[in-house]
Amino acid sequence: MSLTQQPIKRVMAVNDISCFGKCSLTVTLPILSRFGIEAVPLPTVLLSTHTGDFSKPTRLDLTDEMKKIVAHWESFQLKFDCIYTGYMLENQLSVAEEIIKMHSMRGAMILVDPVMGDNGYMYSGFERDFPGKMRALCQNADVITPNLTEAMLMTGGEYKSVLTKAESSDLYKRLSDIGAKHIVITGVHPTDDKVGDVVIDQNGCLLYEQYLPATNRRLHGCGDVFASVLCAKLVGGEDILSAVRYAQDFTGRAIEITNQDAQAHWYGLKFESLMDKV
Numbered sequence: 001m002s003l004t005q006q007p008i009k010r011v012m013a014v015n016d017i018s019c020f021g022k023c024s025l026t027v028t029l030p031i032l033s034r035f036g037i038e039a040v041p042l043p044t045v046l047l048s049t050h051t052g053d054f055s056k057p058t059r060l061d062l063t064d065e066m067k068k069i070v071a072h073w074e075s076f077q078l079k080f081d082c083i084y085t086g087y088m089l090e091n092q093l094s095v096a097e098e099i100i101k102m103h104s105m106r107g108a109m110i111l112v113d114p115v116m117g118d119n120g121y122m123y124s125g126f127e128r129d130f131p132g133k134m135r136a137l138c139q140n141a142d143v144i145t146p147n148l149t150e151a152m153l154m155t156g157g158e159y160k161s162v163l164t165k166a167e168s169s170d171l172y173k174r175l176s177d178i179g180a181k182h183i184v185i186t187g188v189h190p191t192d193d194k195v196g197d198v199v200i201d202q203n204g205c206l207l208y209e210q211y212l213p214a215t216n217r218r219l220h221g222c223g224d225v226f227a228s229v230l231c232a233k234l235v236g237g238e239d240i241l242s243a244v245r246y247a248q249d250f251t252g253r254a255i256e257i258t259n260q261d262a263q264a265h266w267y268g269l270k271f272e273s274l275m276d277k278v
């Protein structure tokens, strides 16, 4: 059978493998599969753990291997319904740009999660010019999913965890200038005790906002769970707002379950038990 006529929807997931810690591909692959989507990983970096709560993870830069893998896929014209990019190194942005250009021309949906920081800080290992370069990758995306920190970093604003209405309107306008069709901002706090997600369009119009009670714990991998579910739903044909609503609900339930087991499960989201409830 031809591989160019795929029987189910196929997503290229460009992201790292953090072997322990539950983020990136170790989250994305099972979630996409659970939603009936064929997940094809293009690993960017191989790490022993994520860079959040562990000292000195091992790292293997897979840039050269990425180029070889993509070239091999091209040799038999492997087709994708979606390109979903996440954590990558600065020298991999140009590889991702090529992939995006090629596959959006062929009709693939482009989802860029501009993974680079949280809670007001960039993750370790990124240089100061990274946000500007990631912003360029976002400009041709159908959907981007920055958290509040990443939204601020890409628009040059100073980080504040709680935004006034005027500050958020200003941020939404600056984000819409990036050029992506829809911008889904996660981890937005209208007040200290609430947190939620916001969707704006290319013109900076607010399409959706939904807030839930905030918990104080920092949990790694929330963004990856959210973006993976969102990707699955969008590729499955749902419209952006119902897909965001579903992803927000799923991630909220995973956070709740994780918080019930907070001491043992401090390193990532305990999403597994939700997989038979989708």
Ligand code: PXL
Binding pocket: 016, 018, 023, 024, 047, 049, 050, 051, 052, 087, 115, 123, 220, 221, 222, 223, 224
């Ligand atoms: O979940 C975001 C993420 C992805 N990949 C790596 C990370 C992090 C967050 O810390 O360290 C390697």
